[in-house]
Amino acid sequence: MASEVETYTDPVNLKVRELLKEVHLDYSPETTKYVHDVVSSIKEAIDQIPENLQVLADVASGFVRDIGADKVEFQFKKPKSIEIGGSYSIQCIAKPDVNIDLLLRLPKECFHEKDYLNHRYHAKRCLYLCIIKKYLNLSSSVQNVRWSTFQNEARKPILVVYPAVKLFENPGLVVRIIPTATSLFSVAKLNLERNNVRAVNQGDVLQATPKYNSSILEDMFLEDNTEFIRRTFLEWKELREALILLKVWARQRSSIYAHDCLNGSLISIIMAYLATKSGGNRINNSMNAMQILRVTLDFIANSKLWDQGLLFQPQGGHNISKEQRGTYLWSFPIVISDPFAGFNLVFRMTKNGFQELRGEAALALICIDKCKDGGFDEIFLTKIDFPAKYDCCIRLNLKGNGEVSASGFCLDDECWRSYEQKVLSLMHRGLTKRAKFVRVIWRNTTLDCNFENGLAILDREPLFIGILVSSTEEAFKKAIMGPSPENKDEALEFRNFWGDIATLRQFRDGEIAEAVVWEHKEWERHLIIKEIIEHILSRHLSLSEENICTIVDQLDFSLLHGNGDPKNLLDAFDDLSKRLRLLNDIPLKISSVQPLDSAFRLTSVFTPTPHPLAYEKGVGLKLQKFTSTCIQPLEVMIQLEGSGNWPMDDVAIEKTKSAFLLRIGESLQSNWGMTCIATENDVDVFMSGYAFRLKILHEKGLSLLKRQIGGDQAKRVLCTDKQLFLCGQHSSMINGLHGRYSIYGPVVRLAKRWVSAHLFSASLTDEAIELLVAYLFLNPLPFYAPSSRISGFLRFLRLLSEYDWAFSPLVVDINGDLTPGDKKEINEKFMLSRKGYEENMQNVNPAMFLATAYDQTSEAWTRSSPTQAELRRLMAYARSSVSLLTKLILQDQPDSYRWECIFRTPLNNYDAAILLHRDKMPYPSHLLFPSELNQGRRVVCGNASKLFNPFMLPEDIKGSLDELKNKLMVNFDPVRCFVGDLEKKFPNRFKVWYDSLGGDAIGLTWEKAIKKRERGDTCEEEKDLLDALKAVGEVGKGFVRSIHLLKAPRLS
């Protein structure tokens, strides 16, 4: 009991315990017995192989040919020993990857003394495995044997054995057979500076082959190192737990759990270093698992020792001289010398991989400090894959590309690794300061390789390039400046690199230099980076365009109509506010004018375009063929100078405001010729092609409200002034944020489009979406703030689907002005709102708690929607879109159609669907995809009304200007009218799902299951249902095209 209390006090500790329980492999008697059985059956099968079997190269002729080995025949002898090694032996397996490593010691009799030369060892090793594979396949206890590779090194294949009998708890358990070469060769011959592959030469001088040599040395000391690790870990529970935690951390990050960076055994080696005298006992016995994790991460991220190389205290008399150390550092970017032979344990690690590792470790440390619960979720549970992490992902399809292996598959290094380096250096050179970091990974050995047939098939998987953009400003720069032409060598080099597109230019400061310039419009500048990449890749690697897949603009199709220049609009607004302030024939002066509409802060999906009829008088009128009959007004908030004469009750205040607005409108009309159109509640004025809707904020209205506070929280309706005040605050805050992150706008627009495309317009308000996206930029951990629209959009979807809405408030602190006291208050308010949770899981208000500095109780945007049920639906949709989008980025999808699917909503998820007449939508061009339905049963079909047309008809255009202006309809939206009428008429019968951005389909779900009556009454129910749907059709008469019944309500 006591221990339980203790763990409960610290949520991090508790969560870590739970996590360990989840991933730890239980060493129960059944499991150990099972493993023992499997291993002994494998041993048995190997025992069946006849001694002195002659092995010739033709067993795996392709492999032998491709690695360029000669003289590979040998007589088969039984392995010297077969032992369990790796993570199973030190009880550090982290599920779900349950691998049991079987170290199989190759017999010395099969090898000659000089087999370390020219890949002979590698070839024989492979042939040996071929024989074992053949005999294992004969065994009945083995279901399947497949090839894999040791750390993605193609010349070192290993066998993966799938046992025939599966373990109930871990059906994925496999046994990996890894050959070792203990004391096969002389260590001295494999010295770093020696050449052991004769093909590696320049002219007649043989070059050293450090990687090749290390590759053999690794096998020779694999057993010793495993034993060393085992000794360190075996009696130390905390160390083992920390290792498991670190493995979980690393596996969640696909960019560091890779062949050129980290793997399970390397983590254990680094930890062993820190836990022994070699590493100064940085990890000691008094630490718990989380502390060890922290020390290790800190060491990886910050230690200066890496520059000198980590040296294990030599075991068994071996010592590393200073010169040797120098050679190491010269040959490899990172060095951890092993305790036995002093070879480099991390010879595969590249500088690129190591930088990535350090970056991730540093981020993890920040998460521990800054995030709630010690960053538990961010470190262990958040999957950080390529699409989510990098701003720009590029996939290179190199299948059948001869250039990769032009000079042979394996020399000192393997050709795929060299190619990675080549691509990386090209990227660095082409992108220079645009990229903060570039990562290149080619995971080219998949599980299904058949090594017998050679290595040519290893280019099937695509190569990945991930780019972190340094800043949007940098990335959007139009020109790449080269050297001055006087500097001839450099200029030539520049021209060689960029080719024809390099030109001589004079810059603004008078400097003349070589330069490459990409001309793009303001809203297309995110394409520059794509063009740079494609240009240099196709120029230097002679890749064709279809083999380079740059993920930058694939979702732009959804924002096509929002790309107007916002400058016109902002200018018009400035003019308007000037005119308003100058008005002097109204009783009170206008003290401030503030934009409210999202178009002003560039976050509306469609940037409004000037309408020819919305200009003041005297402006030349040019009507195009498709002149829209509707115009969307943009809200503008006005404040008047103070006065004590305002009435004291709401209604009178509103009426007074209207009176004021009418006066203002009249005045604008007479002074500036601006048309003013008004209803009792709204006043719209036309100016410079836009319609502005004026609103007055009356500060006293706010204090009036404060006095009335109390009563039921959820049902309270915010008064107009409060609502206006919130809008104003929100607008100015988001505006500020947009100034800080220029990519914020496009991400919000994609997010809004997605939400409405899936008919969630009624569930999630635009402001809430803006806040959610703002959160991504303000609290980006464990990532960096997104710098591209696609990564931002993906993370928005992930936030929506993964956030723990039931138990945590989402605090969006835009200007960083929430004090700890405020945060505490927010938390208390949140707890209050969740009190009802115990009684009723479904009825929590608000389901999505969004707190901001101006609205700590989350009553502004998510007070009544989304409801718990709507939120669940939203999350499910988001999850599905996340997996689709991730898949699209990672896998080959040649056509754009699959990308469109992210915005296409399946109508069969609703109980009934209403299709509308497309030519009666106010803005037909806003429609993303026309909907059709062939499912379910068509219950109603309707004709289109002739009264409304989205475009001015030719006969309309002939009238005078005033007549025409009267035909222009401000804020007329039949979809909204229809939905409003439906909700009024069927308040509890249907839930209406619609798209406010021009979708032509409306989904209906039954609000309540129909009460079951007597058995015979089903007919009547059906009739009821059909009648209701008919009534729905009637409500939308002239607008509804058809109604389809997809699912009958459940009877309950």
Place this chain on the structure above:
Amino acid sequence: MTSIILFKHTHFQLSRNLLTRTANTYPLLFKEESLNSFKERKKKNKSSRQKRSRNEGDKVDSEEVHHFHMKDESDEVDRGKRKSKVLGNKKRKNEIIKETMPVEVDKLHNEWESGFDEHNVANEVEEKKRSISRKKKRKHQKLEKAEVDKVDELCNDVKDIANSKNGKSKKAHKMKKKDQLSSRKDVKLLERRGDAEEDEVYQIFAGDDDCSKGMKKWITEYHQSRPGLKILQQRIDDFITTHEAQEEEARKEREAQAAEGGWTVVVHHKGRKKTTDSESGIAVGSVAQAAVMDKMAKKKSKEVGLDFYRFQKREAQRNEIMMLQSKFEQDKKRIQQLRAARKFRPY
């Protein structure tokens, strides 16, 4: 002018009538009613796709109980059956969701947009045939309607008996083929409905002369609400005048009451002191709200702090502890929840 008239009044009385009107101007709030069980279950499925079936079983159990507790016990027997059915449905639904995005949408698109996709050529042809027949049918219906019934367009149930058999079988076929996704039960229901009521499609006419519903109504409302500035101004003036009159009357009444008793009622005047010149109605000394607040904040509060007495301190402490305790409880609950949802599993 209106505004100026208005300014002569410092306060209005709240009238019921007016209040309701304001209420109407607010956006309709969606009611937070508890949701129907069917939907609930569906959502559950989506959100808990990864849950293991045994967990699901438990869940369903509890949920079922939750939803059926209102019914009488005679249904007890049914319950078991239903449970298994629900489970089955769940599985099927899960599949749906996995597929919907790519697959379902796929279908729709192919058929509509790029009609000549290889996959769907067969489908397409069938589809075309069907749509042709549908069109014919529609025409047929129209004709019939025109002849038979011109007055009552709306409640016309045209039953096309000749087509019914044909339509029925087609319907069934269509269901089986396309509606694999909706549960079998639903299909059955729908089919049976098809049987019972024939395959009828209710036709709605544009109704361009009916002002009570649909497009016509919306357009009419749009234009009616914009009668022009003058008229609107007039309306507001009227409103203010009546409002004022009511106000005046109320005041007189009060005075009369006071006079009757011979007593002078001293009323406390709410609001700020004089900020307007009573004759001209011009503001004389109004201060912005923010400024006042600022000033107030600067004023040193004379109130004694809440921790003046020992019992207050103790109470505060106790509250703190209670708060912590409730947080602790909530954390515990949450962890149980997370454990159930396998939130600690990093894969």
